[in-house]
Amino acid sequence: MTEVTDPLDQQVWNFVYAYDAAYGRAAQAVGLSAAQACLLEHLTGGGRSMGELAVELLCDASNVTQLVSRLEARGLVARVPDPADRRVKRVSITAAGHRVSHAVRRAFDFPSERLGRLTEHERRQLSELLAKALAPG
Amino acid sequence: MTEVTDPLDQQVWNFVYAYDAAYGRAAQAVGLSAAQACLLEHLTGGGRSMGELAVELLCDASNVTQLVSRLEARGLVARVPDPADRRVKRVSITAAGHRVSHAVRRAFDFPSERLGRLTEHERRQLSELLAKALAPG
DNA sequence: TATTGTTATACTCTATAACTATA
């Protein structure tokens, strides 16, 4: 039986495969799992509650509890009860967490090695194509 | 501290995030994990040895043993010793495995929902950009 | 002796259900 796959679909698959592999290697080089690096990345834009993290990471709250606990044990994030509603825990990245997060970015060579091959014009083209594909609706 | 991220890098991150999430949902809809669906997908082009699968899936051979065992227990793949070298096990997809694999493809809506928004011209453009980014060397 | 694959083990990821604390 022959599997008929659209050539572009296959290319996108390969692209995502390479991207994911590169990100996993970058996280591993710094001693993190991809899930841990991803959570840390989400905190670089500012603190989040546990529930917000669960929504952003598309996973269950109980999973966030464990991920945060492991990162907290390594001093990369801190959990602080929200004064306004003491059920809520605000998670923030520590200075050490920032250093590790930056190290992941430096080790993540996909953007520079792959996207860096494109000219400015090509990058703008790609940006417009991705925007159209991802647009809501 | 402000995180400065190139807009294209961010878009590519979002694109890959959406792609991975969509693939995970497609696999789950058929009762497979993403890793299992991925392994099955790799067999649709023909049989592989355990070692070949480990190389293609970028993981350890002991991991392939477990993934294949679970798929075999559900009748989706078959393990046959290679007559020429009886250390080697050839893994092939069964008829049931093909049906499940096709179901994953049908449930995987990212290509149609997202890439399908692009015109033929845009798809060709995207194909060329990805080819340039992924070219070996 | 070298190679292919498996087993034993351990850790992480992930979800469900039951629980605690707070609102």
Add this chain to the structure above:
DNA sequence: TATAGTTATAGAGTATAACAATA
């Protein structure tokens, strides 16, 4: 009573090291 988060638990993904079978 409802909500935020945790704990207990279980299944799956993953790797390392030790092992068996074959070459």
